[in-house]
């Protein structure tokens with residue numbers, strides 16, 4: 001038996017989930033891993049599914065409220081704890097449990113103290129006790145990490161930062177993409193053809209039309225790239241396709257789809273999604289930097305890997321991982337992928353480039369660089385009629401969704417989308 005399994009087995013109830021949450025925080029904050037990618041390793045040895053879910057929820061809550069939790073901790077310590085001190089992470093977990101997840105305070109602290117055995121137990125206990133006795137609370141509107149707030153203020157202005165803070169205060173609603181206009185789907189607002197918006201926390205698996213595969217969960221902004229490709233008129237390549245929301249849209253729109261991704265495990269989820277919805281696509285597991293098609297496509301969608309800062313509402317780990325060096329690394333990968341994708345579009349065909357990022361380096365600047373190098377491509381401007389209500393194209397015909405949009409309706413993810421045509 002692995003040492004970690006033994007520790008987990010010997011832990012009192014509630015502790016294994018905190019131990020796993022601590023590993024998740026370490027994976028995200030120190031190693032820059034996405035929380036989903038770290039989940040399998042971090043929860044190894046935990047057989048009770050609710051404990052795995054609790055570990056994920058606790059770590060995600062800490063990441064969502066990190067600056068505010070740290071401000072509370074700092075208000076109760078004479079010497080600030082180093083940012084990477086284990087005592088700080090453990091206090092973050094105890095406070096997130098007690099203040100956000102309604103864990104009774106005595107349980108919130110008792111379940112983290114074993115994580116600092118042989119370490120600063122007294123300090124952790126003392127700081128937590130001081131804050132509980134003072135009835136400490138977190139501010140209603142969360143703070144963003146200072147570097148993200150500064151970058152987004154410089155890029156988009158203070159209004160965007162204020163809107164982004166408002167959006168992470170509460171879980172976002174869920175958007176559904178319908179397979180057909182008359183699909184069986186739960187009631188909800190419709191902000192575009194084939195769209196429904198339902199409340200956060202809805203029980204997806206029990207909702208009307210899930211079992212019959214009539215819809216899939218997909219943020220409204222994420223549906224824009226395929227809206228711009230339109231109804232099927234031939235063969236489409238969905239490059240970087242998994243887990244497959246856009247493949248499903250393309251297949252439902254009548255395209256003969258080839259879906260390529262480097263990740264076999266993510267493609268397995270794409271296959272499950274195809275099976276549930278009764279849609280089909282040819283699946284290719286390959287590195288797009290090494291693969292080439294035999295015949296060019298009528299349409300190519302490159303939903304490129306990116307910093308994913310546009311999906312911070314559901315994935316607060318991106319706020320802590322997307323440092324400038326990572327954004328630059330992703331932008332470099334996007335240029336290489338875009339150059340290859342452009343060669344796989346037939347003359348007269350369509351190329352759509354998209355990223356779920358709020359970083360211009362991965363959107364506007366990437367497109368400018370591409371157009372400077374490829375005189376055989378031009379922008380085909382998006383029209384307001386093609387876009388969800390409340391979203392309008394930019395002056396150059398590209399689409400940029402921001403946290404300041406559709407705020408009253410629950411917001412949208414941040415995306416950049418450009419539709420291009422290759423010269424005949």
Ligand SMILES: C[S@@+](CC[C@H](N)C(=O)[O-])C[C@H]1O[C@@H](n2cnc3c(N)ncnc32)[C@H](O)[C@@H]1O
Nearest residue numbers: 240241242243244245246261262263287288303
């Ligand atoms: C933004 S996600 C795609 C989301 C997907 N289009 C959807 O709608 O569900 C980016 C994808 O790029 C894939 N990827 C990253 N590098 C790649 C490469 N060199 N070749 C192919 N796929 C790659 C990742 O595995 C990931 O699934």
